[in-house]
Amino acid sequence: MADLTAKDVSEIAQLAMLSLTPEEAERMRVELSAILEAMAALAAVDTATIPPMTHAMPMDLRLRDDLVEPSLAVDIALGNAPARGDETFVVPVVIGGEP
Numbered sequence: 001m002a003d004l005t006a007k008d009v010s011e012i013a014q015l016a017m018l019s020l021t022p023e024e025a026e027r028m029r030v031e032l033s034a035i036l037e038a039m040a041a042l043a044a045v046d047t048a049t050i051p052p053m054t055h056a057m058p059m060d061l062r063l064r065d066d067l068v069e070p071s072l073a074v075d076i077a078l079g080n081a082p083a084r085g086d087e088t089f090v091v092p093v094v095i096g097g098e099p
Contacts, residue, residue, distance in 0.1 A: 003033040 009029045013020045020028060071077075074087045083090035 004029050004036070 006025060006029060009020070009025050009032065012032070013025065013028070078084045078087075078089065081089050
């Protein structure tokens, strides 16, 4: 893959709404070109026989039983609340309307 040109970097910066000095633009040109080369090297790797995975290492999920357990008492749960209703937290209105 060819290196990025100064014009390419300028267009990318404009799309990202960035204002770059000439020194920054040159540094970005070099760094972005290196990133594109690394991505091209990854794209060249044949992964047709590699199964999809979610983690690099095999993992056994350690799930606990879903058991009903007692929750905190209301007074304990709301004990440090700056404002509270009868059994609820009172928070400022965020999206319009009356408090």
